[in-house]
Amino acid sequence: MSDDRKVRVACVQYQMRKIADFDEFAAQVRYFVETAGVDYGVDYVLFPEFFSVQLLSAMESVPAEEGIRKVAELTPKFRELMSLLAREFNTHIIAGSHPVLKDDGRLQNESMFFFSDGSLVSQPKLHITPWEKSCWGIEGGNQLHVIQTPKAKIGILICYDVEFPEAARYLADQGIEILFVPYCTDNRQGFLRVTKCAAARAIENQIYVVAAGVVGNLPNVPAMNIHYGQAAVYTPCDFEFARDGIQVEADPNVEMMIVADLDMAALHRSRAAGSVTPLLDRRTDLFEMKVKLKDSGSIA
Numbered sequence: 001m002s003d004d005r006k007v008r009v010a011c012v013q014y015q016m017r018k019i020a021d022f023d024e025f026a027a028q029v030r031y032f033v034e035t036a037g038v039d040y041g042v043d044y045v046l047f048p049e050f051f052s053v054q055l056l057s058a059m060e061s062v063p064a065e066e067g068i069r070k071v072a073e074l075t076p077k078f079r080e081l082m083s084l085l086a087r088e089f090n091t092h093i094i095a096g097s098h099p100v101l102k103d104d105g106r107l108q109n110e111s112m113f114f115f116s117d118g119s120l121v122s123q124p125k126l127h128i129t130p131w132e133k134s135c136w137g138i139e140g141g142n143q144l145h146v147i148q149t150p151k152a153k154i155g156i157l158i159c160y161d162v163e164f165p166e167a168a169r170y171l172a173d174q175g176i177e178i179l180f181v182p183y184c185t186d187n188r189q190g191f192l193r194v195t196k197c198a199a200a201r202a203i204e205n206q207i208y209v210v211a212a213g214v215v216g217n218l219p220n221v222p223a224m225n226i227h228y229g230q231a232a233v234y235t236p237c238d239f240e241f242a243r244d245g246i247q248v249e250a251d252p253n254v255e256m257m258i259v260a261d262l263d264m265a266a267l268h269r270s271r272a273a274g275s276v277t278p279l280l281d282r283r284t285d286l287f288e289m290k291v292k293l294k295d296s297g298s299i300a
Contacts, residue, residue: 005264007151007178009044009208010036011231014096015216015255016224018057022074025055026081032257037089040259043151047096048214048229049159049184050109052078056221064222068136072099072107083118090116092149096182096212097125097158099138106139111156111182113147121145121299125158126167135223142294146174152264153298159183162211163197165204170291172205172279174298177267181211184227191228199245202234206271206279208247208262209234215253228253233260238274240266 012032019025029047036042055074056067075098082095093114100110100122109125109132124141132138144167147154155171155178162168162181171179181198185191195211202209213229230252235241240263242248248260271279 005151007044007262007264008040008042008259009046009178009210009233009262010040010042010257010259011046011210011212011233011250012036012048013212013229013231013250013254013256013258014048014051014214016051016054016214016218016227017216018218018220019054021058022055022077024058025052029081030085033085033089033091033093036257036259037091042091042259044092044094044154044178044180044210046094046180046182046210046212048212049097049111049182050224051096051184051214052098053221053224054218056224057218061220061222064135065137067222068099068138069101069107072101075100079112079120082112082114083120086114086116087118092116094156094180094182097184099136100124107137108141109138109158110141111158111180113154113156115149121147123156123158125161127160127164129160131223144170144293146171146176146298148298152177154178154180156180156182159185159194162201162209163193165201166289168201168205168207169289170293172207173289177207177264178262179205179207179209181209183211183213183229185213185229186226187228191230195230195232198232199234202245203236204278206236206267206274206277208267215255231256231258233258233262236267236270236274238270238276240270240274
């Protein structure tokens with residue numbers, strides 16, 4: 001890959017609102033992908049964690065755990081929609097996250113990455129919050145993928161996952177340049193936990209971190225009542241990058257999409273000769289990471 005690579009990313013700050021059916025959900029998603037792909041020539045479109053749970057607003061109200069399994073039943077339609085949009089608009093889609101029922105009956109929270117040819121890689125959430133466990137019965141996965149795309153090597157950590165430095169460090173050691181973080185937080189405290197950790201991961205691993213959360217309300221959907229989000233692209237903190245280590249940032253708690261160009265040459269110059277070089281200066285003689293991930297590794 002050339003050293004003069006430029007990558008354009010879009011973060012969809014998606015508003016949770018009542019919808020009538022799957023078609024209305026699909027139309028809302030299509031609008032953002034079409035705008036990103038056609039009007040802005042975006043390479044990667046990021047949606048937030050659990051944005052597909054909006055589909056529950058079109059169904060009869062049921063207990064939380066039953067409801068999330070009803071959304072999981074729509075996984076084939078969800079995959080078909082995202083694959084179609086990636087192909088139609090010739091872009092890569094990080095499809096937020098969606099509940100997926102596994103063959104053994106376990107429920108996982110997975111972020112599906114769709115290549116522009118419609119194929120996909122599914123990244124499960126590793127660290128499950130107490131709320132996800134108690135309300136929905138979701139269990140953590142044990143795979144962490146490094147995804148090679150034509151313009152960049154990327155990884156995905158879902159919300160709470162970015163609060164664990166070892167997960168991002170593993171991906172950085174495998175050479176990722178961009179980390180995508182779809183999140184869903186209900187209040188400012190949760191939002192700050194995720195985004196401050198996302199900014200820290202950008203600094204310590206010398207990577208770009210692209211984060212997007214849901215906003216709005218779903219009054220009759222258990223466990224998805226209120227949300228707090230402010231999408232942003234975080235960078236290392238050095239002369240090559242934007243002030244305060246924030247390339248672009250959305251207005252909080254309103255539906256919108258932000259777009260940013262990421263300079264890969266600047267990233268690699270910073271890694272080699274920045275004011276500080278944390279990747280080069282690590283004390284591997286003192287600290288060692290042991291990885292026990294199942295079937296982890298690069299996917300082309």
